[in-house]
Amino acid sequence: MSSISRLPRIGVLANEDSWYFRDLQRAAAGLAEVERLDFGALRSQIGGSECIDAGVKISGQFDAVIVRTMPPGSLEQVVFRMDALAALQRQGVLVVNPPRSMEMAIDKYLTLSILAEAGFRVPETHVCQTWQEAMQSYEMLGPSVVVKPIFGGEGRGIMRVESADLAHRVFKTLQQLGQVIYLQKFISHPGYDLRVLVLENQMWGMRRSSQDDWRTNLSHGATATPEPIPPEIADQARRAVEALGLVIAGLDFLPDGEGGWYLLEANAVPGWKGLSAACDVDIAAELIRFVVGRI
Known part of the structure; x- marks a missing residue:
């Protein structure tokens, strides 16, 4: 971007009560203006140059955006959020982390697939779409496996399954909820x-x-x-x-x-x-x- 005489303006996509936003705001004193942005308020207007805002205009007004949360949402919402960040990046806004990298890293399956292909030692993992296939995987990986949501962090939604009876109930429930079943051998x-x-x-x-x-x-x-x-x-x-x-x-x-x-x-x-x-x-x-x- 062109040189600027004002302080850089940095948007932080964060929850309203985010400790991390407050910490970044503290650290930025005298270096940058830091403002909180809401993922749920992201919107785009196209008709000529695209304009993206989140309650306040981002396009042409912010120099950088730091992603500090990844709230749950429908597939369409998640895809749109990443697309909007990619559009900001094309407009010259520094996005941390880059949208394409975010797409990979928030998806546990895609992340592990890339890391395994690159030669990293990762836990033996099976990803299934039906409870029957998941039970076959449990027989191969058990008697103790860890079941995780593909999207999620801070240990949310993770459980350890140590019996075939519990595995059967968990896998059936996940399939009924339309979830992909992601299970790893317990280490x-x-x-x-x-x-x-x-x-x-x-x-x-x-x-x-x-x-x-x-x-x-x-x-x-x-x-x-x-x-x-x-x-x-x-x-x-x-x-x-x-x-x-x-x-x-x-x-x-x-x-x-x-x-x-x-x-x-x-x-x-x-x-x-x-x-x-x-x-x-x-x-x-x-x-x-x-x-x-x-x-």
Whole structure:
């Protein structure tokens, strides 16, 4: 974009009560004007040059947009939101993360498919559309599997299934709801995983530990401590972000108990509240500096 004398104007697609929006607003003081935008208010007007707004005009008025939430919606709503962000990108607005990368990363199946094809070690995963096929997969992957929604984060909607009877009920219910059935072989682990947050050429690591839950999400009560990133994991993190085309990402690595690691998933809208506290780093300030430097 052309040089500007005013402060850069950055829109943040975030929930009304978002801690992350407030953190970015704090970090941007004196560097940029930061305003909250609502995904649900996104709209487009086409007839000549396309104009996109979200209660306030974005096209031609904002220099960058940071995506800080990905609210649930119908397939049409999700597709339109990504299309609108892509249109803003074509207009010269910096979008973080890039829309095409967001499309890949919010889809667990597509993400895992790309990572597996690129040679990363991922959990054995089956994706089915009928409960009968899912039961066949359960027989192959069981007796303990993890069932996940293809879209979702922070551990929402994830459950562990450890019996054929429960699997039968869960898979039938998911099919009746029109859901794709996504199940992974449960990987025994020592009660922790490694979250690596990557922002362009920087990365930070934290260990997420849980004594009472097989899930290590902080939202489910896990604790966070700073953790050195092993060189092989740092290399994998860089390659994974590059494969998905992400600028900022949270990557979850799970130890196999034998010195190796699985790459579980990549989060294109990563939280940093716990990591900032654990690692004593101002991630919001780092992100604002990055965005302002790219405008």
